[in-house]
Amino acid sequence: MNINIKKAQKKKSKPDHTILGFGKYFTDHMFTMEYTEQAGWINPQTIPFDDMAMSPSTTVFHYAQSVFEGLKAYINNQNEVVLFRPYQNARRFQKSCLRMAMPTIPEDDFVKAISTLVKIDKDWIPTQEGTSLYIRPFMIAKDEILGVHPSKTYQFIIILSPVGHYYPKGIKPISISINPIYSRSFFGGTGDVKCAANYSISLLAQKEAKEKGFDQVLWLGGKEHNIITEVGAMNMMFVINNEIITPKLDGTILAGVTRDSVITLLREWGYTVIERDMTVDELIHHLMNKSVQEAFGTGTAATISPVGMIEYKGTHYLISENIGVLSKRIYDTLNMIKLKTGSVHPDWVHLVK
Amino acid sequence: MNINIKKAQKKKSKPDHTILGFGKYFTDHMFTMEYTEQAGWINPQTIPFDDMAMSPSTTVFHYAQSVFEGLKAYINNQNEVVLFRPYQNARRFQKSCLRMAMPTIPEDDFVKAISTLVKIDKDWIPTQEGTSLYIRPFMIAKDEILGVHPSKTYQFIIILSPVGHYYPKGIKPISISINPIYSRSFFGGTGDVKCAANYSISLLAQKEAKEKGFDQVLWLGGKEHNIITEVGAMNMMFVINNEIITPKLDGTILAGVTRDSVITLLREWGYTVIERDMTVDELIHHLMNKSVQEAFGTGTAATISPVGMIEYKGTHYLISENIGVLSKRIYDTLNMIKLKTGSVHPDWVHLVK
Ligand SMILES: Cc1ncc(COP(=O)(O)O)c(C=O)c1O
Ligand SMILES: Cc1ncc(COP(=O)(O)O)c(C=O)c1O
Numbered sequence: 193m194n195i196n197i198k199k200a201q202k203k204k205s206k207p208d209h210t211i212l213g214f215g216k217y218f219t220d221h222m223f224t225m226e227y228t229e230q231a232g233w234i235n236p237q238t239i240p241f242d243d244m245a246m247s248p249s250t251t252v253f254h255y256a257q258s259v260f261e262g263l264k265a266y267i268n269n270q271n272e273v274v275l276f277r278p279y280q281n282a283r284r285f286q287k288s289c290l291r292m293a294m295p296t297i298p299e300d301d302f303v304k305a306i307s308t309l310v311k312i313d314k315d316w317i318p319t320q321e322g323t324s325l326y327i328r329p330f331m332i333a334k335d336e337i338l339g340v341h342p343s344k345t346y347q348f349i350i351i352l353s354p355v356g357h358y359y360p361k362g363i364k365p366i367s368i369s370i371n372p373i374y375s376r377s378f379f380g381g382t383g384d385v386k387c388a389a390n391y392s393i394s395l396l397a398q399k400e401a402k403e404k405g406f407d408q409v410l411w412l413g414g415k416e417h418n419i420i421t422e423v424g425a426m427n428m429m430f431v432i433n434n435e436i437i438t439p440k441l442d443g444t445i446l447a448g449v450t451r452d453s454v455i456t457l458l459r460e461w462g463y464t465v466i467e468r469d470m471t472v473d474e475l476i477h478h479l480m481n482k483s484v485q486e487a488f489g490t491g492t493a494a495t496i497s498p499v500g501m502i503e504y505k506g507t508h509y510l511i512s513e514n515i516g517v518l519s520k521r522i523y524d525t526l527n528m529i530k531l532k533t534g535s536v537h538p539d540w541v542h543l544v545k
Numbered sequence: 546m547n548i549n550i551k552k553a554q555k556k557k558s559k560p561d562h563t564i565l566g567f568g569k570y571f572t573d574h575m576f577t578m579e580y581t582e583q584a585g586w587i588n589p590q591t592i593p594f595d596d597m598a599m600s601p602s603t604t605v606f607h608y609a610q611s612v613f614e615g616l617k618a619y620i621n622n623q624n625e626v627v628l629f630r631p632y633q634n635a636r637r638f639q640k641s642c643l644r645m646a647m648p649t650i651p652e653d654d655f656v657k658a659i660s661t662l663v664k665i666d667k668d669w670i671p672t673q674e675g676t677s678l679y680i681r682p683f684m685i686a687k688d689e690i691l692g693v694h695p696s697k698t699y700q701f702i703i704i705l706s707p708v709g710h711y712y713p714k715g716i717k718p719i720s721i722s723i724n725p726i727y728s729r730s731f732f733g734g735t736g737d738v739k740c741a742a743n744y745s746i747s748l749l750a751q752k753e754a755k756e757k758g759f760d761q762v763l764w765l766g767g768k769e770h771n772i773i774t775e776v777g778a779m780n781m782m783f784v785i786n787n788e789i790i791t792p793k794l795d796g797t798i799l800a801g802v803t804r805d806s807v808i809t810l811l812r813e814w815g816y817t818v819i820e821r822d823m824t825v826d827e828l829i830h831h832l833m834n835k836s837v838q839e840a841f842g843t844g845t846a847a848t849i850s851p852v853g854m855i856e857y858k859g860t861h862y863l864i865s866e867n868i869g870v871l872s873k874r875i876y877d878t879l880n881m882i883k884l885k886t887g888s889v890h891p892d893w894v895h896l897v898k
Binding site (some may be wrong): 244249326381415 | 566567568569571575594596597598599600601602605606607608609610611613643644645646679681683685690691692693694695702704706726727728729730731732733734735740741742743744745746747748749751752755768769770777778
C-alpha cells in the first residue's frame, strides 16, 4: 500500500491538555481510502481533516453498515511514539468487517495507515501524564441506494483525537447499575464485534443509568437474561477469594485487547483467572457476603476502571471507595508497558517509526 | 411548523419506469430540519436534493444512532396523491426515536413534512400500475464527538425515490431460508423499532441466503432460538386449517403497518387470526403434513409476498408455485385501498392536498 500524503495548508491551534476530555478535538489530518468491488481498496491517502460530502441516500445512514476500532498512541520520555498491540485491533477490525458483510483490510495496511497518520500529526500527541492520542479507524458503507443488502462501495477512514487524563483528579471508583430489562447483544448477534449498531442499541439504558446517578450500565445476557456480561465499553473482572472471575467469550461480548492483556499478566503473576458464566444471583450473593474483594472494568479508554458500587433492582452494594491493590498493580503495569518504560512485555509495544 | 420552500434551479431528467427498481433514483428535493437541545426542531425546509457536508467525527457514523421509516405515495386515476396510513408511520417513528434516545417529532409535523415534499415533487410519482413514490424519512445523530452517549444535535431528513413494480413479471412466490444460527433481535433489544442498527445486523445472513439461492431469511427468535419471527422487511403469516397464524408482537419484531392492515381486513372478512408464538418444529410439522395452505410476508415494499418454498437445515418444503387465493384477495384489496378506488377503509387513505 502506497499512501499519498497531502499536507494541510494551515494548522489548527491545539487545545490545552486540561480541557481535552474524550473525542472532542481532532488533529490536522485524516487517513482515507475507498473500496469498490472491481478495484478493491484504492486511493490510500492522508488529507487535511475535513467534512465529507455525502448523499442523504448513503447506506450507512439508513442501515448502519459501519464498524470501528479504538486504540491509543503515547509519547514516552525518550520521545518515542508507541502504539499498544495494534495488530490486535487490526485483527478484531477484520472480524468486525466479516460479520457485517464488509471487505477486510490486511493487518499490515491497517497498522501502516495508523502509523503514517500518527507520524504526520505527531505534534498532537499530548505529553502530560495520563493523556494520549486516541486513534479511531472506521469503515462506512457508501452506496447511494436504499435496498437492504451489503453495500458495494466503502470508505475506510482514520481520525485522531488528543484525549485528556481519564482520571484528572486521581482514580475514583465508578458506580455501575445492572440493567434487568435491556439487552445489548444475544447469541447469534453481533455482540462480539465492534460494529456501530451495538452502541446505538445501548444508549437508552446508559442514559437512564446516568439519570439515576450511576456511571455505567452492567449488561445482563444469556438465554434467561441473568448472566453478567460487560459494561458499555469495558470487560468486567471480579476478584473473589483471591481468584479472578471474568465472563467468558461466549459470542455476545467483545474480546477486549485490555482484557486479554490483563488476563495474561495475572496468569504470569500466578493468579488463577477463570473465564466462565456468572449469574447475577451469584454476583449478588458474593456482594452480600462481602466476598468481592475487587471489581474492575478493562478497556482502552481508562485501562482499568475500579468499580466501587454495584446497583441491582434498587439495592446498592458497596465494594470499596478506593482502587484495590490488584487493580492498582495492573493499572500501573499496563501504563508502564504502554509507555515502553519497563522490561515487561516489550512485545506488546509497537514503535511508530 | 412553517416549512420554508427552496426550489431547485434545474430539474433532473426522470428515469423510465421500467428501470426504476428500488431506492436507486431520487427526486429533485428533500426535506430537512435540525434539532438542538436549546432550540428544539428548527429550520424546517425543502431544499434541492444534494450532498450534505459531514465531519468524519459525526456520531451517526460511529454509533449508528439513526432511525427511519418507509411508506409510499401513489397517484390514482382521479389524479389524487394518496398516502397509506401515514400516521401509523409517524407514531412508529416516535417509538423508534424514544428507544434510541432521540428526540421525537409531533405526528402532524411528520405528516405535514411528507405531504409538503411529495406535493413539490408530485411529477416524480410514477403512474404505471404497481409503481409508486417511496418515502424515506430518517433521523441521524449529528454531534461531532466520539463519546458514547446520545447526541445533543440531530437532523431529520426526508428523501423520495420513484420505485418500480415489485413484481414486473407478475407475482412470483419467493423462497425463504430459516436461519438456525444468526439472530436479528432479542428480548430487551430493539427488534420492535425501525432503527438503522437492526438492518446492519441482518446483512450477513441475508447475503449467505442469497448465495445459496434463497430470496430472504426467516429469522428465529425466542430464548431457545426456535420461534418463528419475521423476514428481512416483512411480517409473516401462515394459513393453516383455514386460520391465519402470525407471530405475536413480543417486543422482538416490528409492528408492520401492513401486518396491522391485513389482520384487520382478515378479521372483518370473518377469518380467525391468531397472534402467537409458533416454534420452527411446529411449522416444519405443518409443512411436512402439507397443512400450510398459504404463507406470505406483509410489508410496504411488496404489500404481500407469497412464500412458495421454505428451507430449513437443507430440506426444502414446497408450499405452492402460485399466489394463494387469500393472499391474492388481500393483495388486490390493499392495492385498491391504497389507490382510493373503492369504498373499503377510506380511513386508511390520506389525501395529499
Ligand atoms: C463493548 C466493549 N467491550 C469491551 C471493550 C474493551 O475493549 P478494549 O480493551 O480492546 O478497549 C470495548 C472498548 O473497546 C467495548 O466497546
Ligand atoms: C423488520 C421489518 N419487519 C416488518 C416490516 C413491515 O412493516 P410495514 O408493513 O410497516 O412496511 C418492515 C418494513 O418496514 C421491516 O423492516
